[in-house]
């Protein structure tokens with residue numbers, strides 16, 4: 001008997017009005033695996049990502065998480081059941097410190113999971129949340145951001161904080177929408193290290209869209225290639241790299257620069 005995939009899309013179709021953007025896409029992601037979605041501009045990567053996270057609805061097809069259908073479930077409920085996510089455009093509260101941002105996320109998780117906060121050894125709820133937030137920042141090696149107001153931190157640090165916010169919800173799968181968008185090459189590799197660390201420490205699966213092939217090769221176990229809303233190839237990083245179909249789509253382009 002094959003194990004139930006962590007995330008599974010079946011015959012997913014998405015349209016903008018009369019324009020079919022995602023055409024019968026099916027794939028599955030096993031527990032703890034990392035899958036990257038790549039393809040030329042306009043291939044439908046972001047649209048597929050939004051359909052998976054519940055930001056937009058599908059015309060037909062299904063999305064299942066741990067064997068339960070989530071197709072009609074709104075985005076915030078998918079997050080609550082374990083589908084953590086980051087956004088291309090930061091959703092950090094800019095007027096709060098990194099710690100305060102994390103406290104908001106942690107409060108939401110405790111509320112969703114009906115977990116008791118505070119009360120042990122005279123720890124107040126506020127102290128417990130602050131300790132948890134600071135511990136998480138330390139675990140991710142961004143403890144230096146504790147008291148920094150988010151508006152004043154660098155773009156790279158905002159991306160790191162976004163990851164921490166997603167992790168505060170203890171996801172089983174992390175949905176990363178271009179986690180290194182707009183970052184300098186050196187910063188990108190720091191995010192890669194952080195994601196690799198998170199996978200090692202927490203065993204979370206990953207689904208990511210990403211422009212940078214070096215980032216994909218460093219993180220992904222498998223790659224799914226899209227073109228004009230269809231899956232044209234999928235497999236391990238090496239299989240996809242050597243696929244004649246994929247090379248044809250990227251004809252005349254350096255594949256290392258053509259993922260986006």
Ligand SMILES: Nc1ncnc2c1ncn2[C@@H]1O[C@H](COP(=O)(O)OP(=O)(O)OP(=O)(O)O)[C@@H](O)[C@H]1O
Pocket residue numbers: 016019021039040041042043044045046047048260
């Ligand atoms: N809100 C929208 N309304 C109508 N058409 C849209 C909308 N968003 C995207 N599209 C179109 O849908 C197609 C797929 O877009 P999508 O953004 O999903 O592609 P992508 O692969 O993520 O592209 P990129 O790499 O440039 O971000 C494109 O032709 C795009 O113009």
